Amino acid sequence: MTGAGEGNRLSGRVRRYARVGTSVGGLAARLAGQRYLGMPADRGRNAADLRRALGGLKGPLMKVAQLLATVPDGLPEEYVQELSALQSQAPAMGWAFVKRRMTSELGPAWRDKFQAFEAEAAAAASLGQVHRAVSLAGEPLACKLQYPDMASAVEADLGQLKLIFRLYKRYDPSIDTRQIQQEISARLREELDYVREAQQMRLYDEMLKPESGVAVPGVLPALSSDRLLTMTWLEGERLLAFKERPQALRNKVASHMFRAWYVPFYHYGVLHGDPHLGNYTVRPDGTVNLLDYGCIRVFEAKFVGGVIDLYRALQRDDRALAVHAYETWGFTGLSTAIIDALHMWAEYIYGPLLDDRVRLIDESGSGHYGGAVAAKVHREIRRHGRVTLPGEFVLMDRSAIGLGSVFLHLQAKLNWHRAFEALIEGFEPAALARRQRQALELCGVPEAA
Numbered sequence: 001m002t003g004a005g006e007g008n009r010l011s012g013r014v015r016r017y018a019r020v021g022t023s024v025g026g027l028a029a030r031l032a033g034q035r036y037l038g039m040p041a042d043r044g045r046n047a048a049d050l051r052r053a054l055g056g057l058k059g060p061l062m063k064v065a066q067l068l069a070t071v072p073d074g075l076p077e078e079y080v081q082e083l084s085a086l087q088s089q090a091p092a093m094g095w096a097f098v099k100r101r102m103t104s105e106l107g108p109a110w111r112d113k114f115q116a117f118e119a120e121a122a123a124a125a126s127l128g129q130v131h132r133a134v135s136l137a138g139e140p141l142a143c144k145l146q147y148p149d150m151a152s153a154v155e156a157d158l159g160q161l162k163l164i165f166r167l168y169k170r171y172d173p174s175i176d177t178r179q180i181q182q183e184i185s186a187r188l189r190e191e192l193d194y195v196r197e198a199q200q201m202r203l204y205d206e207m208l209k210p211e212s213g214v215a216v217p218g219v220l221p222a223l224s225s226d227r228l229l230t231m232t233w234l235e236g237e238r239l240l241a242f243k244e245r246p247q248a249l250r251n252k253v254a255s256h257m258f259r260a261w262y263v264p265f266y267h268y269g270v271l272h273g274d275p276h277l278g279n280y281t282v283r284p285d286g287t288v289n290l291l292d293y294g295c296i297r298v299f300e301a302k303f304v305g306g307v308i309d310l311y312r313a314l315q316r317d318d319r320a321l322a323v324h325a326y327e328t329w330g331f332t333g334l335s336t337a338i339i340d341a342l343h344m345w346a347e348y349i350y351g352p353l354l355d356d357r358v359r360l361i362d363e364s365g366s367g368h369y370g371g372a373v374a375a376k377v378h379r380e381i382r383r384h385g386r387v388t389l390p391g392e393f394v395l396m397d398r399s400a401i402g403l404g405s406v407f408l409h410l411q412a413k414l415n416w417h418r419a420f421e422a423l424i425e426g427f428e429p430a431a432l433a434r435r436q437r438q439a440l441e442l443c444g445v446p447e448a449a
Contacts, residue, residue: 098131113136127191128147162181179330213252217231236281238281251414265304269298272290274294274295275403298436303329307329340380
């Protein structure tokens, strides 16, 4: 359980507010001047300053920035380009922290619970770091330790996230991002709960059992807590190491990634919302090791049905069905012009799924999946009115854009249409709801937020 003094502490929040507030304050003043004094808005400069303000921080706000960078219409193009450059690889905490954390979670004799434990972190990210270990039975393990004071950091950073959204709203009120802010806040708080992540890992093991091309670590409950997650170590290489491998192998990896993300969604209504390059490795035979389960979203069956309805609407050029799909997702304020703008985005995302041939996921040659289209959609929305983006939209598009980028890295060529049709064949909302309920109950995962 959480150690005394390291929950959501006021002192920790105050320190974090001071660090972030100082960084963002100058940008806030300039935006206010540009808005209210009639000064010309220098988007590029503002975006670069925001990146510098956030890039000096390690932790949740940087993770939020990366997430926002992939949400169409969440921020203007210049901000997307700058925030996309932020890296989540943070310097690892030292051995003194590791010993304190392990003692707090497993007791003073924690070393006796392992045959070996490496002092140096194997990986370090925004919320925690991973150490290699060996169980008493000789099994390779990965121990994920949460950084100290993360609850305070999260709450402080979410407060600053509200400020950033308010700044953007002053500059451009055409996109209502309140639900996006709420969604990001809920998911980020969940990522602090390693007990929940362990349940979600077991859920993915259950959902992906038939998928021979995807591997899920096993959880060791006796060596885990809400700030320590111990799992089996899965050996593999980073995905970028496969960029020069034979085309057939790259296609195989892409197919496994596609299945790893979308079998859970279309069969169970569960989505992994963070296809970051650090969240999986690949085995020599193309098997994908899915490593991180902190950012998981459970959707109602009707929402998944709306995704399929929009696909069918585009197939049949059925505008009424498309509008029904958008409304099912929770979009409001849909004028004819706004629907046309949303359709541009939908046609881009669904385009490869509608095209019955072997192809790249994006044949535009831009090298950046979705950025230019998202910017064009945003311009159209700004011209024609105002739209409220539903919170569920965040992780849906995060996954689509993130996976599209992976497929571009691999230069994978698949028949995406047939892969998708195989996923949704025989889809029935009632059957999905039943499978979802059974799987969530089996693994102890809470239902949709």
